[in-house]
Amino acid sequence: MPDAPAQQPVRRRQWGAEKSSRPRPRQHPRPSDLSLLLAGAAVVATILAGLAYFVLTVLRNRLDHGFGGFSYTMETILFVAVLSSLGFSSVMYLVARRGALRRFRDHERVPRAALERHFASGHQAVTTLVPSYAEEPDVIRLTLWSAALQEVPSLRVVLLLDDPPNPSDPVARERLAATRLLPSQIEAALSVPRTRFEAALFRRTAEFDQTVAVEPRDHVEMLEHYRWAVSWLTDMAEAEERPDHVSDFFVEQVLLSLADDLALTADAVEAAIAAGEPPGPHRTLDLYRRLVWIFSADMDVFERKKYASLSHESNKAMNLNAYLGLMGGSYDAENTPEGVMLYPASGPGPHTLSVPMTPYVLTLDADSILLPEYCLRLLHEMEQPGNERVAVIQTPYSAYRGAPTRLERLSGATTDLQHIQHQGFTAYDATFWVGANALIRRAALEDIQVSTVEQGRRVHRYIQDRTVIEDTESSIDIAMHGWRLVNYPERLSYSATPPDWGSLVVQRRRWANGGLLILPKLWRQAKIRKSSGLPMTFMELALRVNYMASITWATVGLLFLLLFPYDQRLLSPLVVLMGVPYFLAMASDLHTCGYKRTDVLRIYGFNLVLLSVNLSGVLKSLSQALSGQKIPFARTPKVRNRTAAPAWSIVMPILVALLWGFLLWREVEHQNWLTAFFLALNCVLTVYAIVTLIGVGPAVVDVLTALLHWFFVPRKAETSGSDGDDGLDWRSALYHGSSERRRPPRPRHAAADVDTETPTDPDRDGDRDTDRDEVHA
Template identity: 40%
Template sequence: MKHEILLTRVAAGVSTLAFALGLTTVLSGLEPAFNGPFLQKAFLTLVFCAAVISLFYGNIVYQLTRLGEIRRHAAHREEANHCRPAKDTEAPRISILIPSYKEQIPVIMQTVLSAALSEHPNRRITLLLDDPPTSKGTDLTGLEAARALVSELHDLFRGVSQRFHTAADDFNVRRTSTGFSLEKEGIVLAGLYVEAADFVSGLGLLYAERSQPVFAHGDEVFAREVIGQLDAEYRRLADALRNPADLDLERIRSEYRRLVSLFEVPIGCFERKRFGNLSHAPNKAMNLNSYIGLIGRAFQVSKGSDGRLVLKDCPEGEADLIVPAADYVLTIDADSIILPNYIGKLVSIMQADPAIAIAQTPYSAYPNSPSRLERVAAATTDIQYLVHQGFTAYNATFWVGANAVLRHSALHDIKAMTTERGHAVPVFIQDKTLIEDTGSTIDLVAKGWRLHNHPERLAYSATPPDFGALVIQRRRWANGGLIILPSLLAHWRGRGSARAGGLETFVRSHYLISPALANVGLLLLLVVPFGEGFSNIWFPLAAAPYYLLYGRDLIRCGYKWSDAVRIYALTLLLVPVNLAGVYRSLEQLVTGRKSAFARTPKIEGRTAAPPSHLIFLVGLLTTSLVSAAANLWGGSVLFSSFSAANAVFLLYGIWSLIGWRDAVEDIRAGIWVRKPGHYARGEATTLARQSNLQV
């Protein structure tokens, strides 16, 4: 990796030098005066410099994080495989929480199975069902199916766990009796591991029976990385145990302890909306907060003054509900999976360093996506995995909410209280913005805690399959950074050991404000007629190293150089999406009203895209074409080429990643109504497909 480090340093140097020369060239053309033309040019110069600086900021941060990521991965390879699952005598308590809202049964099942098969001796799983308990029709059917699935999986794991408990008890009897033989015991253990392998492969078959073709590429990862990996591991171990030369009494004891813990995982569900004194706020953060606030406590269930069920603290002996204590909380989104060694590795890291509040491995996208748009969006996710690894090199890690191990005591360190419907409600993960994981990151680091990204791919998550679903996800991601930024700056300006460093703040700030800076900067370059005086070759030269490194990183992630072209087209398509998220952040700053939370749809079929975004893209395409012609007429070849190239990328993006027919249908569905009370063609389908949004 030394050559990659050298290449990145050279690229950063070339980018910085070319950018400085470009700015110098632009500013040197500004001659002092106080007349109208000067003021006009001064204003254009200010706007132009703001646009290119905002883009250059992202260029430099990417190269910094790339340096950090390469160094961390090189160091990790040298100390690989030192983390081991904790032994049962020292295993901390893990509460695995899976927030779910109207998810399809295969989605829930895959996530729960991946968590249940992740090895750790002291863990329990709770599916946090957020569906309204008063659901009717198909919603009620889905809710009841989710409850039944949890019960079924709990019984399956309990049955095989009891089988291994009995086997361990039988071993304890045999080892004190005459005729005890290590060789025979190894054969018995080998047979038990074959049973474990058979159980795991049976779970894979059970899931396959209930899955759907739409999940095929995710199913391949689950079958290979979870089911296949464990099946092969247990069978290899069975073969090894048949060799008496490698056996001693302590090894036999250890293997029985492991067998007992493999499938000893209580699986249950909890529905906060059944209880009147818990939060009913419609977002994932408060769903998690409601359960985290109950951990380590016992309750009686009674009726409140309004007739609704309420939870009241009581001694365990009198309790209707006991929520066991936990040292760590593992959160997993219901469209994600973790690999079998996820908990063992991350918890070992946190046990070794008590200053770490959150350990995670930012999720990777499921490979082999069936659609081009999903593949391109997945590529941006995998590049972000590398970027987040680089963040850790500068102590600038952000919590990525799809999966993470959270230290319970750290959550209590940032606990706050709020009031909802007259009831006091604890808040651990702040829901002030729609990016609650990002906001909670700043809360934790301000208290002196650190976050850690483990440099292995141990988690996968789904990517929106169409442009409409992607709009909802990315618009939510772009909403909140500007609101959180003042807290980060206050942390930087503060005093004491927890004060943020300059480089840390430089990197963190870009993560928060890039949706605003990058998209506004790009939009200004596309629509403002700057003219020949602002055209020079230095700025394209400053950008070239960024795209070179980005393309190399795509190759490292298993993609192609050509995907860089598609990613740029997607970047242009997402300009109105990101700007809409930024606008809602500004709206919240001015009015104090938080935006409604919209969950990313996970449904069969297509989610309609907002017509306003599509119309914006048509307008941007038209503007780019006009700008290309005007700049060519005015003699500005570089600006003409830039505008023309972006018009081509927009055309390609709309045609290949959205689809002209779908775009026209979504625009018509959004703006054309035949008669009062009647939907336009396709609109009713659009609304039905988006019925799983919680707002």
């Protein structure tokens, strides 16, 4: 990125005559009272349709035909239970949607002047933690830049690099070296504007302390600084390579959007001077501070796997916990036979490692991007009176616009629908932490901290890693200690969605795994709150249970409806009417988010081919519950090449489609037209999803590759060497005080570092090249 010389002519935008044509990130429009009325009517209509079905179909069949035999009774109970669970999930979506619409209507955007006045003291400090494992450096770079350009009085950005520190693979070694340089490169680039604006602020602060009025030359100088900042951001945007839609988003919505805002501020100040109402001393200092805060960030990189004294458990939660446990201390390193150990410093510096403590921590996934005002607005909201017990505030991430594949676009559509749903959770105090990004109060993390001793080392867990959905379980932990979680009602964060079927399988199977394991903890929380006199409301409990368990009952229920040969007397058009409000509301939300209303059918087909993936995640949850062993954390691959999909995730949807075709033929023969219509719709949408989302060519390649791996077993590498004495292990002798002569032991984590260099999931099939670095385990 080229440095922008101060004396270059600056390209200016004439805001009075021409507005920026750059599209802004889509925010949810303010809903009308009619929209809220229709949202409430959808909830009522779904409930009434369910009650009408029970009365007019189930009870009437009982009265007309008697209670029948045991098999028919059990069949009726199962059918009603499945319909009730699916209807309950539909109602919960509609309830959360209405809560979100109400929040969007009542939300008032805080003016810039109020934000700058709130932060005038400059005491707020935030540490941004970006956990990363085997990510592409280009992906991490955009995330770090979006974090570094946040407008915060004191900002520290730390890349938590979890790759093996000494990889043997040349590709991994080159990628790691490039990633390690990213923080220092960004800090060096920011040093040019940072030095300029800090010096200007220092001079103006000293002068304004001695005078009341601001001289015209001071305003002219401030405008020159703003124009220089606009030019610097514009030059950086022009120098950026834009190989994909994510890079386009970063350039347009981070760099150029920030440049537009600064240009607008400069033009507004210029217009105010021309009107005879120039900013006063305090407002002028606020404008100078804004420039300093935008371009000031302390960048660092931390690798926990370099230290044997820290946990090496392979998941994102423990990567975060390792650094959180070090915050607020200074440490010295010592080489031992087990590896490098960190010990709390006992004397004056310098020390090997010093980690500042900050009152706020921002966690950010390495494939996410924050809009420039993310920290500013969320931190302001957290510090408002009445929000002292808010532990986590976030904007549930949205999908990048302009996805090149149909699968990524539909996956992004479901992500944008979840944004609305999560906003509705806050309306009923049922918010869940979404791990892609969140601003967290450090005091809340201290409350939920659990310390254990493992292999003689004390391990601090702030974020539980018992399940692979650590953010969901931590949400329950935070609420159990009397803290609140809040979703800010704007779209200020964006994250990548899986671009192909292979990476989508990894992500959705992880999402389906763990919710059932957390339900007992939710039940304990409900009992604790009831005994403390602050009982959980029914709506909060219902929304939380649905969020954690709906994948289980929706998957099992839909398979039951489509595959079980139930009695035709249990069918009724009222069953279809129960789902009509849900699908109409979803179609409306898709249109509001910038998608087609007909995408609601494509998303339904998308969910049909995911049935086997969701079922696999549920079975893994049950396996963990029975065995008590944690399931390895499988990270979603973020590579430019296609990720190979496991063969079963392709074969199972094809088998299901064939089975539905056979059942359709049978139902047509028996003239069961309602069932036939339902089967035909599902069969057509499943085939459409297989062809357009998975792809015929990639499906054939992945299945054939899995068969080849099945028949050909790689030869194990032969080991060589002597078991005899290799000489004195002097490190062990000095450290342990033993004169025993033995072979120098390898550090405990060394083998894991070599083996996880190109990790693979044992449940996945596919070639090594496209599966590289998929599972963080």
